[in-house]
Amino acid sequence: MAEEQHLIFDEEQPERYVYDMDETKHEVALSTKDLQVFYGDKLALQDADLKFERYKITSLIGASGSGKSTFLRSLNRMNDSVATVNGNIMYRGLDINSQDIDVYEMRKHIGMVFQRPNPFAKSISDNITFALKQHGMRDKQQLDEIVETSLRQAALWDEVKDDLGKSALSLSGGQQQRLVIARAIAMNPDILLMDEPSSALDPISSAKIEDTLMQLKEKYTIIIVTHNMQQAARISDYTAFFNSGKLVEYDLTRKIFTRPKVQLTIDYVNGNFG
Numbered sequence: 001m002a003e004e005q006h007l008i009f010d011e012e013q014p015e016r017y018v019y020d021m022d023e024t025k026h027e028v029a030l031s032t033k034d035l036q037v038f039y040g041d042k043l044a045l046q047d048a049d050l051k052f053e054r055y056k057i058t059s060l061i062g063a064s065g066s067g068k069s070t071f072l073r074s075l076n077r078m079n080d081s082v083a084t085v086n087g088n089i090m091y092r093g094l095d096i097n098s099q100d101i102d103v104y105e106m107r108k109h110i111g112m113v114f115q116r117p118n119p120f121a122k123s124i125s126d127n128i129t130f131a132l133k134q135h136g137m138r139d140k141q142q143l144d145e146i147v148e149t150s151l152r153q154a155a156l157w158d159e160v161k162d163d164l165g166k167s168a169l170s171l172s173g174g175q176q177q178r179l180v181i182a183r184a185i186a187m188n189p190d191i192l193l194m195d196e197p198s199s200a201l202d203p204i205s206s207a208k209i210e211d212t213l214m215q216l217k218e219k220y221t222i223i224i225v226t227h228n229m230q231q232a233a234r235i236s237d238y239t240a241f242f243n244s245g246k247l248v249e250y251d252l253t254r255k256i257f258t259r260p261k262v263q264l265t266i267d268y269v270n271g272n273f274g
């Protein structure tokens with residue numbers, strides 16, 4: 001393994017801005033400036049500037065192909081091998097889109113949960129401890145504690161506490177997705193990126209994921225792509241609407257859904273689109 005290079009984030013001082021949204025002070029966990037993504041010659045995302053408030057949920061909405069996943073995946077450098085990503089992604093005083101960032105180290109701070117639950121073919125507890133052990137954590141008691149706290153935070157503990165040695169693949173889809181969330185939390189991240197985390201799930205499992213996210217925002221900043229507008233309206237504090245690779249409008253969720261400013265957004269949230 002390459003020698004670990006520590007990123008020097010200014011832990012004390014997240015960026016501070018005054019939003020023009022409602023004139024109050026907001027702590028910014030992550031922000032993008034002129035973020036632009038090309039797949040080959042194709043411009044898939046144009047100059048997106050966004051500021052994500054700490055301990056809030058921000059939803060990214062828009063039609064299929066509008067660039068939501070492209071934007072989200074760029075935030076923790078998941079697009080590096082398939083796309084050219086220009087612009088700045090500021091996190092605790094560092095531009096994490098710059099070439100000299102240790103991407104693996106950065107991803108401990110900015111984790112990702114995908115649409116399809118992707119647990120490892122290992123036991124429930126091994127799913128959570130695997131990466132920690134890779135990083136050299138050996139203390140059994142400490143590992144057990146992290147398993148329990150992560151599963152509790154992901155609202156899965158009560159369902160699996162007597163079966164931690166059971167294969168993760170024997171869990172239901174909704175349980176697997178909460179396990180994957182627990183696995184992400186175990187790394188003690190700051191920001192969780194989620195790409196349609198409940199779209200492959202039944203309504204009850206999806207509601208559980210929503211409840212889980214509402215709890216998680218006490219400790220994490222969450223950025224979530226969703227196709228489900230009711231979900232965006234229910235769970236998110238802020239909403240960003242994308243169309244054809246452009247960020248069209250970004251505001252408090254209640255404003256986006258009750259009095260958006262841009263005609264395209266009005267049409268989209270009212271379902272008169274395309």
Ligand SMILES: Nc1ncnc2c1ncn2[C@@H]1O[C@H](COP(=O)(O)OP(=O)(O)OP(=O)(O)O)[C@@H](O)[C@H]1O
Pocket residue numbers: 039044062063064065066067068069070071082
């Ligand atoms: N790996 C890739 N290579 C080439 N083009 C891509 C790639 N990934 C996405 N695109 C293109 O970039 C554009 C934006 O895609 P993206 O996946 O970001 O949309 P999305 O808003 O997430 O859509 P969906 O709601 O269907 O998931 C689309 O035109 C898509 O075809």
Ligand SMILES: [Mg+2]
Pocket residue numbers: 068069070195225
């Ligand atoms: Mg997508």
